[in-house]
Amino acid sequence: MTSFASDNYSGVHPAVLDAIAAANVGRQPAYGRDEWTGRLQDVVRRHFGERATAYPVFNGTGANVVALQAMTTRWAAVVCTSTAHIHVDECGAPEKVAGVKLLTIPTFDGKLTPELIDLEARGMDDVHRAQPQVVSITQTTELGTAYTVEEIRAICDHAHALGLRVHLDGARICNAAAHLGVSLREMTTDTGVDVVSFGGTKNGLMLGEAVIVLDPDAAPHVDYVRKASTQLASKMRFVSAQLEALLGTDLWLTNAAHANAMAQRLATGLAGAVDLPRPVQANAVFARIPRAAIATLQETYEFYVWDETVDEVRWMTAWDTTPEDVDTFVADVRRVLAASVVEA
Numbered sequence: 620m621t622s623f624a625s626d627n628y629s630g631v632h633p634a635v636l637d638a639i640a641a642a643n644v645g646r647q648p649a650y651g652r653d654e655w656t657g658r659l660q661d662v663v664r665r666h667f668g669e670r671a672t673a674y675p676v677f678n679g680t681g682a683n684v685v686a687l688q689a690m691t692t693r694w695a696a697v698v699c700t701s702t703a704h705i706h707v708d709e710c711g712a713p714e715k716v717a718g719v720k721l722l723t724i725p726t727f728d729g730k731l732t733p734e735l736i737d738l739e740a741r742g743m744d745d746v747h748r749a750q751p752q753v754v755s756i757t758q759t760t761e762l763g764t765a766y767t768v769e770e771i772r773a774i775c776d777h778a779h780a781l782g783l784r785v786h787l788d789g790a791r792i793c794n795a796a797a798h799l800g801v802s803l804r805e806m807t808t809d810t811g812v813d814v815v816s817f818g819g820t821k822n823g824l825m826l827g828e829a830v831i832v833l834d835p836d837a838a839p840h841v842d843y844v845r846k847a848s849t850q851l852a853s854k855m856r857f858v859s860a861q862l863e864a865l866l867g868t869d870l871w872l873t874n875a876a877h878a879n880a881m882a883q884r885l886a887t888g889l890a891g892a893v894d895l896p897r898p899v900q901a902n903a904v905f906a907r908i909p910r911a912a913i914a915t916l917q918e919t920y921e922f923y924v925w926d927e928t929v930d931e932v933r934w935m936t937a938w939d940t941t942p943e944d945v946d947t948f949v950a951d952v953r954r955v956l957a958a959s960v961v962e963a
């Protein structure tokens with residue numbers, strides 16, 4: 620079954636598998652004192668600047684939970700969108716594990732702005748209110764859009780002026796960089812982002828993400844928080860080797876650019892035939908099609924219904940999506956839609 624369900628339905632990129640095999644030699648110190656994790660720090664600093672430090676973790680929820688907990692006190696709140704993965708797709712882990720209250724804001728396009736942040740970044744010094752300490756944004760957003768560099772800078776400037784730090788959930792940060800044509804540093808360190816959850820799993824890794832601390836003052840005890848949150852890998856070399864394979868070459872960019880190109884191919888192929896309500900800026904295509912057509916297509920293809928109330932579906936592409944996968948799908952969507960018109 621061809622899948623457009625999520626980019627984490629993809630396999631492992633062969634270069635990443637090779638890197639895991641290459642790391643499988645001899646004995647190495649555990650818990651991050653290995654050669655691979657050491658080299659990863661150099662690679663990460665090349666991308667994010669001299670002050671950056673990477674803390675590899677097992678998964679994206681773990682990265683977010685470790686980052687948010689390390690950035691906050693026990694009485695903290697985090698401002699995010701109502702569509703944020705940390706709010707809707709992490710089973711309450713930020714609340715339960717990180718112990719933060721999420722203050723959510725509805726948006727049209729998945730993006731916060733300084734004005735929207737002000738709706739919840741208030742009540743400072745009111746002991747009755749969980750204290751806003753962090754703004755968390757997602758790049759690319761859960762609605763497939765990408766913040767521009769200027770938009771991120773405006774959010775960081777505003778948050779910092781209010782005394783808040785900025786966390787960026789970068790499960791798809793590489794897709795955003797490929798779309799914007801900017802470096803990871805230009806999008807994060809240079810705009811004022813404090814901590815990044817760097818995503819690898821959706822972009823060719825077997826498993827593994829990293830909390831990348833860009834300003835050490837923003838997350839002073841992150842190493843203890845990672846352990847206390849069960850995200851410290853003892854055989855860390857195998858996670859770090861994957862991240863090194865991705866970031867030590869241009870694989871991070873070629874994989875992401877390919878996934879984005881496949882989404883563009885899909886959107887272009889369906890233009891005129893399907894209502895595509897959101898801009899296609901990375902590797903997600905949202906479409907509104909009749910409910911019966913959704914059911915027929917799901918007999919052959921895996922994908923998620925995003926919003927049942929408006930029959931909106933989400934089709935994700937990934938580094939391993941082929942042009943043939945897309946072209947066959949486009950032809951099938953067009954055929955199913957044409958048949959549903961005839962039946963109607």
Ligand SMILES: Cc1ncc(COP(=O)(O)O)c(C=O)c1O
Binds near residue numbers: 678681704757
């Ligand atoms: C925006 C976003 N953040 C974080 C994650 C990480 O999730 P997981 O814990 O499944 O690795 C995902 C995965 O779907 C995501 O889309």
